[in-house]
Amino acid sequence: MSDLEQIFRALGDPTRRAMMERLSQGPMSVSKLAEPFEMSLAAVVQHLQILEESGLVRTEKTGRVRSCSIDPRGLDLIDQWVKQRRSTWERRLDKLEDFLSA
Amino acid sequence: MSDLEQIFRALGDPTRRAMMERLSQGPMSVSKLAEPFEMSLAAVVQHLQILEESGLVRTEKTGRVRSCSIDPRGLDLIDQWVKQRRSTWERRLDKLEDFLSA
DNA sequence: GCAATAGTCAAGTGAATACTTAACTATCTA
DNA sequence: TAGATAGTTAAGTATTCACTTGACTATTGC
Numbered sequence: 001m002s003d004l005e006q007i008f009r010a011l012g013d014p015t016r017r018a019m020m021e022r023l024s025q026g027p028m029s030v031s032k033l034a035e036p037f038e039m040s041l042a043a044v045v046q047h048l049q050i051l052e053e054s055g056l057v058r059t060e061k062t063g064r065v066r067s068c069s070i071d072p073r074g075l076d077l078i079d080q081w082v083k084q085r086r087s088t089w090e091r092r093l094d095k096l097e098d099f100l101s102a
Numbered sequence: 103m104s105d106l107e108q109i110f111r112a113l114g115d116p117t118r119r120a121m122m123e124r125l126s127q128g129p130m131s132v133s134k135l136a137e138p139f140e141m142s143l144a145a146v147v148q149h150l151q152i153l154e155e156s157g158l159v160r161t162e163k164t165g166r167v168r169s170c171s172i173d174p175r176g177l178d179l180i181d182q183w184v185k186q187r188r189s190t191w192e193r194r195l196d197k198l199e200d201f202l203s204a
Numbered sequence: 205g206c207a208a209t210a211g212t213c214a215a216g217t218g219a220a221t222a223c224t225t226a227a228c229t230a231t232c233t234a
Numbered sequence: 235t236a237g238a239t240a241g242t243t244a245a246g247t248a249t250t251c252a253c254t255t256g257a258c259t260a261t262t263g264c
Contacts, residue, residue, distance in 0.1 A: 002116070005115075005116055008110050008113040008119070009114035011114075012107060012110040012111035013222080014104070014107055017106065017110070021187065024187045025194065026194050029240080031240060039222090042241090042243085043224075045241070045242070061241085063232075064230060064232070064239070064240045065231090066240080075187060078184050082177050082184070084126075085126045086126075086174065086177055092126075117252090131210080132210075142253080143212095144212080144254080145252070147211070147212070149252085165261055166209070166210045166211065166261040166262070168210080
């Protein structure tokens with residue numbers, strides 16, 4: 001599965017998007033991250049794993065606490081893909097415009 | 103389901119991402135769009151519906167031909183979400199930097 | 205009019221997803 | 235060192251997903 005596929009799939013889930021929004025405020029432990037979600041800790045950890053595997057989040061365990069933080073390179077990949085689609089689309093529009101004005 | 107959720111879910115599938123890449127070259131009919139994919143036309147139409155419902159693609163039927171094209175507003179929504187996450191994240195880093203240099 | 209073309213609709217299937225609970229393993233603290 | 239804390243692992247389940255096939259409808263060109 002490509003990076004991009006893992007990333008988009010990861011962000012397709014509202015819980016995981018909310019986790020990203022929480023983590024963009026700053027790093028935090030798994031249980032702190034889990035606080036607002038009405039589901040088991042195990043479920044949160046499963047979501048976290050998906051985010052980590054996709055490259056959107058980085059985690060590091062120190063003692064018994066795992067600290068989670070955004071990995072900006074994941075966001076970069078999305079940005080690149082969107083920009084590429086848009087630039088191809090706009091280049092095409094420009095050509096169309098040239099054609100019409102000629 | 104939120105717009106953003108539909109969009110990210112839609113792009114989580116490689117076939118649908120490939121369809122977006124194809125459509126960013128310019129509008130085309132359903133069967134033209136379907137050409138490179140090794141699956142039934144019905145399956146392609148199902149993917150197309152998901153893209154349309156998410157707001158990433160616009161379609162219009164003229165006679166027996168349905169023309170499909172990118173709707174750039176979908177891409178805008180992704181861009182906004184990514185920018186927001188990144189700006190929150192960077193603002194936090196800036197504060198940290200201020201703190202460390204003080 | 206009658207094929208061929210372009211797409212639509214519905215029902216079915218196997219695999220993936222988002223959870224749950226329960227039992228477990230480290231690590232820290234009093 | 236005992237008990238609380240922080241997280242991990244595994245197994246089970248209901249739902250959703252990505253298809254398929256087959257029957258169908260609407261348009262177009264000869």
